[in-house]
Amino acid sequence: MKLALLALRNLARNRRRTAISLAVVATGTAALLLTAGFMAFSFEGLSEAMIHGGLGHLEIALGSASAGRTATLERSPAEGLDDWEVVQRQVEALPGVLAASPTVHVAGMVSTASGTSAAFLGVAGDPARERRMGFSVKLRQGDPVPDAPPREGEDRVMIAQGLAQALGVGPGSRVTLLAVDLEGMLNALDVTVAGLITTGVQELDTRYLRLSLGSAQRLLGTTRVSNLLVTLDRTSRTEEALASVRSVLAGHQPPLAVVPWTERAPFYAQVEALYVGIFWFLGTIVFALVVLATSNTLTMTVMERFRELGTLRALGTSVWQVAGLIGLEAVWLGLIGGVVGDVLGAGLIGLLNAIGITMPPPPGAVDPIELRVVFVPEAFGGAILLMLTVLALAAVAPVLRVARLRIVDALTHT
Amino acid sequence: MTAPPVFDARGLSKRFHMGQATVEALRGVDLQVSAGEVLVVAGPSGSGKSTLLHLLGTLDEPDAGALTIDGTPASSMGEAERTAFRRIRLGFVFQTFNLLPVLSAQENVELPLWLAGVSSGERRRRAHEALAEVGLGARRGHRPDQLSGGERQRVAIARALVHRPLAVLADEPTGNLDSGTAAEVMELLMSLNRAHGTVFVIATHDAALIARAPRRVALHDGRVASDERKASA
Ligand SMILES: Nc1ncnc2c1ncn2[C@@H]1O[C@H](COP(=O)(O)OP(=O)(O)OP(=O)(O)O)[C@@H](O)[C@H]1O
Numbered sequence: 001m002k003l004a005l006l007a008l009r010n011l012a013r014n015r016r017r018t019a020i021s022l023a024v025v026a027t028g029t030a031a032l033l034l035t036a037g038f039m040a041f042s043f044e045g046l047s048e049a050m051i052h053g054g055l056g057h058l059e060i061a062l063g064s065a066s067a068g069r070t071a072t073l074e075r076s077p078a079e080g081l082d083d084w085e086v087v088q089r090q091v092e093a094l095p096g097v098l099a100a101s102p103t104v105h106v107a108g109m110v111s112t113a114s115g116t117s118a119a120f121l122g123v124a125g126d127p128a129r130e131r132r133m134g135f136s137v138k139l140r141q142g143d144p145v146p147d148a149p150p151r152e153g154e155d156r157v158m159i160a161q162g163l164a165q166a167l168g169v170g171p172g173s174r175v176t177l178l179a180v181d182l183e184g185m186l187n188a189l190d191v192t193v194a195g196l197i198t199t200g201v202q203e204l205d206t207r208y209l210r211l212s213l214g215s216a217q218r219l220l221g222t223t224r225v226s227n228l229l230v231t232l233d234r235t236s237r238t239e240e241a242l243a244s245v246r247s248v249l250a251g252h253q254p255p256l257a258v259v260p261w262t263e264r265a266p267f268y269a270q271v272e273a274l275y276v277g278i279f280w281f282l283g284t285i286v287f288a289l290v291v292l293a294t295s296n297t298l299t300m301t302v303m304e305r306f307r308e309l310g311t312l313r314a315l316g317t318s319v320w321q322v323a324g325l326i327g328l329e330a331v332w333l334g335l336i337g338g339v340v341g342d343v344l345g346a347g348l349i350g351l352l353n354a355i356g357i358t359m360p361p362p363p364g365a366v367d368p369i370e371l372r373v374v375f376v377p378e379a380f381g382g383a384i385l386l387m388l389t390v391l392a393l394a395a396v397a398p399v400l401r402v403a404r405l406r407i408v409d410a411l412t413h414t
Numbered sequence: 415m416t417a418p419p420v421f422d423a424r425g426l427s428k429r430f431h432m433g434q435a436t437v438e439a440l441r442g443v444d445l446q447v448s449a450g451e452v453l454v455v456a457g458p459s460g461s462g463k464s465t466l467l468h469l470l471g472t473l474d475e476p477d478a479g480a481l482t483i484d485g486t487p488a489s490s491m492g493e494a495e496r497t498a499f500r501r502i503r504l505g506f507v508f509q510t511f512n513l514l515p516v517l518s519a520q521e522n523v524e525l526p527l528w529l530a531g532v533s534s535g536e537r538r539r540r541a542h543e544a545l546a547e548v549g550l551g552a553r554r555g556h557r558p559d560q561l562s563g564g565e566r567q568r569v570a571i572a573r574a575l576v577h578r579p580l581a582v583l584a585d586e587p588t589g590n591l592d593s594g595t596a597a598e599v600m601e602l603l604m605s606l607n608r609a610h611g612t613v614f615v616i617a618t619h620d621a622a623l624i625a626r627a628p629r630r631v632a633l634h635d636g637r638v639a640s641d642e643r644k645a646s647a
Pocket residue numbers: 430431432437438439457458459460461462463464465466619
C-alpha cells in the first residue's frame with residue numbers, strides 16, 4: 001500500500017469526473033502535439049524549400065564580399081573566387097557534404113529581336129551538382145539547359161514564366177542578354193530559350209532566368225564564380241559542417257566567409273519568431289484551460305473528502321502525507337491524461353496524413369501544398385511534462401486547502 | 415497504584431466563537447484516567463463530550479487548563495509531535511466508522527501500521543490477527559460498502575487497536591448501530607480492554623452502554639456533574 005497507489009484508487013471513485021478531467025488533459029495534449037506537428041511541417045517545409053530552392057546549407061564567398069552583407073542573395077563575381085575549383089575539392093572531401101556547387105550571379109537587360117526588353121536576374125550553376133544537392137528547377141515548358149558546357153554560339157537559357165510572358169517569348173525563341181562585364185564594358189550574348197521555369201515565387205518569376213556557368217562567365221568575361229553553395233545530407237548537420245568547412249578553409253588567402261543558410265534566408269528570424277510566438281500563444285491558452293478545469297475538480301475532490309482527510313490526520317497521517325495524496329492524484333491525472341493524449345495525438349496525426357489534405361498556395365507562392373503533420377518526438381515527452389506542470393499548478397490551491405484543514409472541523413463536517 | 419494517570423486533565427476549558435456569540439463548550443474539567451480503565455463520558459447533547467474527547471486525543475487544544483498524557487504535557491508538543499503521538503499512542507473510533515472506502519477491511523486495519531512504517535509482512539500478520547479478534551477474519555478482503563454497520567465498526571475497532579495504543583477514544587461508537595449490535599460492540603470493547611489493558615474513553619448517550627461501563631463521568635454544560643465507579647470494580 002503506497003500513497004501513490006491509494007491516490008490512484010481514489011481517482012477511480014468518481015469515474016465520471018475523472019474521465020472528464022482525463023479527457024480535458026488528453027485533448028489539451030493532443031492539441032499541442034497537432035499544433036507542434038503542423039508548425040514543424042510548415043517550418044521544415046519552408047526551410048527545406050529555401051535550402052533546396054537555391055540557398056544551400058552553407059555559402060562560401062570572399063570574406064570581403066560577405067562582410068556585413070551575409071544576407072545578400074545576389075553576389076557579383078567581381079568580388080568572386082578565382083581558385084574555386086580547389087576550394088570545391090577540399091570541401092567536397094568532408095563528411096556529410098553532398099556537393100559544393102559554384103554559382104555565378106549576373107544582372108542585366110534581356111531583349112528580343114522585336115525590341116521588347118526587360119531587366120533580368122540570372123543565376124548560373126552546375127546542373128549535375130545541383131541535381132545531386134536536390135536543387136530542383138521547376139520546368140514548365142520546353143527543355144532544361146544541357147549539363148555540358150555550351151560551345152560558343154550555342155548558349156541556352158531557361159526563362160521564368162513571368163519574364164517570358166513580359167517578353168513574349170517561348171521555347172526556341174532567340175533573345176539577347178546585355179550585361180556589364182568585370183572590366184566595366186557592356187557585353188552582349190545571344191542565347192536560345194530552351195525552356196520555361198518557375199521559381200515558385202511570383203515576384204521573382206518576372207525577373208529570373210537560368211543559364212549555364214560557361215554562358216554566364218562568357219557574358220561577364222571571367223573564369224571566377226560568385227560563390228560556392230554547399231549542401232549537406234541532412235539539415236541537422238549544418239552546425240557541425242559549418243565548423244569543419246571553416247576549419248578546412250581557415251588558411252585561405254584571401255580570407256573566405258562561410259555563412260549558414262539561417263543567416264542568409266530572408267525573414268528567417270522573423271518567421272521563426274512568428275511560429276514560436278503562435279505556439280506559445282496557443283500553448284498558454286491550452287495551459288490556462290487545463291489548469292482551470294482540473295483545479296476545479298481537485299478542489300471538489302478535497303471538499304467531498306473532508307471527513308476522510310480529517311480521519312487520516314486523526315490517525316496520525318502527517319499534513320504532508322495527506323496533502324501529498326491530493327498532489328499525487330493530480331500527478332496521476334497529468335500522467336495518464338498526457339499518455340492518453342500522446343496516443344490520441346499520434347492517432348490524429350496519422351489520420352490527417354493518411355487522408356492527405358491539400359491546401360491552397362500560401363501568399364506569394366505558386367503551387368498548392370500537401371498538408372502534413374510531422375511527428376515531433378520531443379513534443380510527445382514535452383507535452384506530458386507540460387501536463388504534469390499544469391496539474392502541479394492546478395493542485396496548489398487544493399493542496400493548500402488540505403494543509404490548512406483543522407482536524408476537528410473536518411471530522412464534524414457533513 | 416503509583417503509576418502516572420494515562421490522562422490527567424486539570425481545569426480544561428474550551429470556548430467557541432460563532433459570530434458575536436461565545437459558546438463555553440468546556441468550563442474547567444478535571445479528569446484522571448488510569449491505565450487499563452474503561453470510562454464512559456455521558457451527558458446531554460451539547461454538554462461537551464465530543465469536545466473533551468477531541469482535547470484528550472490532541473485533535474484540538476484547550477483555551478485554559480492543562481492536559482498531561484502518559485506523563486507528557488500536551489501543550490509541550492508541536493503539531494508534528496502531536497501527529498506522531500496520535501499515530502503511535504492513540505486509537506480513534508468514530509460514530510460514522512470513517513473507514514477509507516477504497517481500501518479493503520484488511521488494508522484499513524493495516525493503515526496505522528503502514529503509517530508507523532511496519533514492514534508489509536508484519537503488517538499483514540498483525541492486521542489479520544486484529545480482524546480475527548473482532549470476529550471478522552473471514553471478511554478481510556471486503557470493502558467497507560460490502561459490510562454491515564456493525565461489521566464496519568468492528569473493522570474500525572480493529573484499526574484503532576492494531577498498533578497497540580495506550581488509549582482508544584471512541585465518540586458515539588454505537589450511535590449508528592441498532593441496540594443488539596451496539597451491545598455486541600460494547601462487549602467487544604470490554605473484552606479487548608481485558609485482553610490488552612487498553613484504556614477506552616467512550617462518549618455516548620446510550621443508556622444500555624452507560625449501564626455496562628465500569629466508570630461513568632457525566633458532563634453537564636461543560637462541567638463534570640458526576641464521576642461514579644461501579645461498586646464491583
Ligand atoms: N466547532 C464548533 N464551533 C462552534 N461551536 C461548537 C463547535 N464544536 C462544538 N461546539 C459547541 O460546543 C458545545 C459542546 O459541543 P460537543 O460537540 O462537545 O457536545 P456533545 O456533548 O458531543 O453533543 P452531542 O451529544 O450532540 O454529540 C455545543 O454547544 C456545540 O454547539
